[in-house]
Amino acid sequence: MTAALLAAAQDPKVHLTSQTRILAALIALAFMLLILELIRRDRLQERFSVVWFVAGLGMLAGAAFPGLLSGVADLMGVRDTNVALFSIVLLLLLGLALNFSVIMSRQAAQITRLAQERALEKAREQAGSVENGKPGSDASVRGTAENDFGR
Amino acid sequence: MRTLVFIPAWNEADSVAAVIADVRERLPDADVLVVDDGSNDETGARAAEAGATVASLPFNQGLGAALQTGYLYALREGYDFCAHLDADGQHPPAEVARLLAEVRADRADLVIGSRYREAGADGEGTDGVIGDDYKPTLSRRIGTGVFRFFLTLATRQRFTDTTSGMRAANRRVMELFSENYSPDFAEIESLQLAVRQGLRVEEVPVRMLERAGGSSFLTPLRSAFFIFKGMIVLLVGQFRPRKVGAER
Numbered sequence: 001m002t003a004a005l006l007a008a009a010q011d012p013k014v015h016l017t018s019q020t021r022i023l024a025a026l027i028a029l030a031f032m033l034l035i036l037e038l039i040r041r042d043r044l045q046e047r048f049s050v051v052w053f054v055a056g057l058g059m060l061a062g063a064a065f066p067g068l069l070s071g072v073a074d075l076m077g078v079r080d081t082n083v084a085l086f087s088i089v090l091l092l093l094l095g096l097a098l099n100f101s102v103i104m105s106r107q108a109a110q111i112t113r114l115a116q117e118r119a120l121e122k123a124r125e126q127a128g129s130v131e132n133g134k135p136g137s138d139a140s141v142r143g144t145a146e147n148d149f150g151r
Numbered sequence: 152m153r154t155l156v157f158i159p160a161w162n163e164a165d166s167v168a169a170v171i172a173d174v175r176e177r178l179p180d181a182d183v184l185v186v187d188d189g190s191n192d193e194t195g196a197r198a199a200e201a202g203a204t205v206a207s208l209p210f211n212q213g214l215g216a217a218l219q220t221g222y223l224y225a226l227r228e229g230y231d232f233c234a235h236l237d238a239d240g241q242h243p244p245a246e247v248a249r250l251l252a253e254v255r256a257d258r259a260d261l262v263i264g265s266r267y268r269e270a271g272a273d274g275e276g277t278d279g280v281i282g283d284d285y286k287p288t289l290s291r292r293i294g295t296g297v298f299r300f301f302l303t304l305a306t307r308q309r310f311t312d313t314t315s316g317m318r319a320a321n322r323r324v325m326e327l328f329s330e331n332y333s334p335d336f337a338e339i340e341s342l343q344l345a346v347r348q349g350l351r352v353e354e355v356p357v358r359m360l361e362r363a364g365g366s367s368f369l370t371p372l373r374s375a376f377f378i379f380k381g382m383i384v385l386l387v388g389q390f391r392p393r394k395v396g397a398e399r
Contacts, residue, residue, distance in 0.1 A: 116220045123206035
């Protein structure tokens with residue numbers, strides 16, 4: 001048991017094989033092409049694509065320069081480069097998912113306010129047509145009426 | 152002094168007209184607005200027939216967003232006071248009138264109608280209310296107890312009916328709620344927020360009825376989830392900035 005542990009400790013670092021490096025490079029390239037295609041088809045907005053391009057470039061860099069990854073692994077104090085890779089990717093994805101939740105929350109609030117504004121507009125129109133010229137009807141009601149005349 | 156009574160309604164076509172008629176009878180000087188929260192049935196049309204102004208949200212946004220729409224309308228249209236009650240017939244408009252009397256007399260900024268607070272010895276109000284008295288289910292009683300405890304702890308003010316949907320408010324509250332109103336946990340967080348902003352929040356005992364139609368959405372599992380969410384909301388609310396030197 002102890003012997004096995006010692007042997008493991010003395011093992012040279014576990015590196016990525018050339019096979020995995022080629023595969024990773026190909027996947028990274030395909031991924032970046034996919035992003036480009038999505039933008040071209042208006043399925044993805046440019047401002048949301050930046051982070052994915054950076055991710056694709058990171059993948060490519062990792063595949064092209066394995067020294068980079070083992071350097072990072074050393075920095076983290078991890079013997080297995082793959083473990084370092086996985087934990088970095090996992091953390092990045094976690095941050096990205098959180099970022100999307102934040103964006104979603106903001107958009108949900110915006111949608112709610114939009115729905116409310118539209119409902120209020122309709123209600124104001126209705127109230128204005130029922131009791132026309134009622135004192136105290138404020139400027140926004142009159143504004144709507146003018147718009148209707150202008151059309 | 153203009154008063155708006157608004158009624159958030161989601162698929163309440165069967166009961167909304169009767170509630171509006173009742174409000175118009177009991178509160179003849181108030182304008183009535185129904186906030187139709189993306190109903191799939193005839194709620195909006197029935198409400199308009201019954202003589203209410205209707206603000207229709209294009210899709211269901213939840214009770215909080217519907218209530219906020221009412222506060223927003225009251226604020227923008229220059230109403231001095233507003234009140235809201237449920238569309239399912241649980242809330243007698245005669246009781247809403249008593250809540251409004253409190254804010255009109257400037258004894259409070261926000262008044263909550265409480266099912267659970269004992270009425271004073273004089274037994275004021277509650278006249279002409281016909282129907283069975285409100286009897287809470289077990290899961291609701293547990294939820295009520297938990298929220299009552301934590302909200303009282305958080306605000307250092309005694310609350311008995313934290314989820315009451317019968318409230319009356321003045322313009323200060325309209326200003327606050329039209330900007331800050333949690334879309335999915337409206338009732339409790341709004342009380343915490345109002346107290347933290349230095350507003351005078353008061354509970355008035357009211358009589359509520361068994362619901363006229365439909366069933367409560369609370370199953371035990373949903374109640375548990377509801378309670379859990381409520382506690383997170385309250386906890387987060389405690390870390391929101393408190394208005395410094397809030398005018399009383």
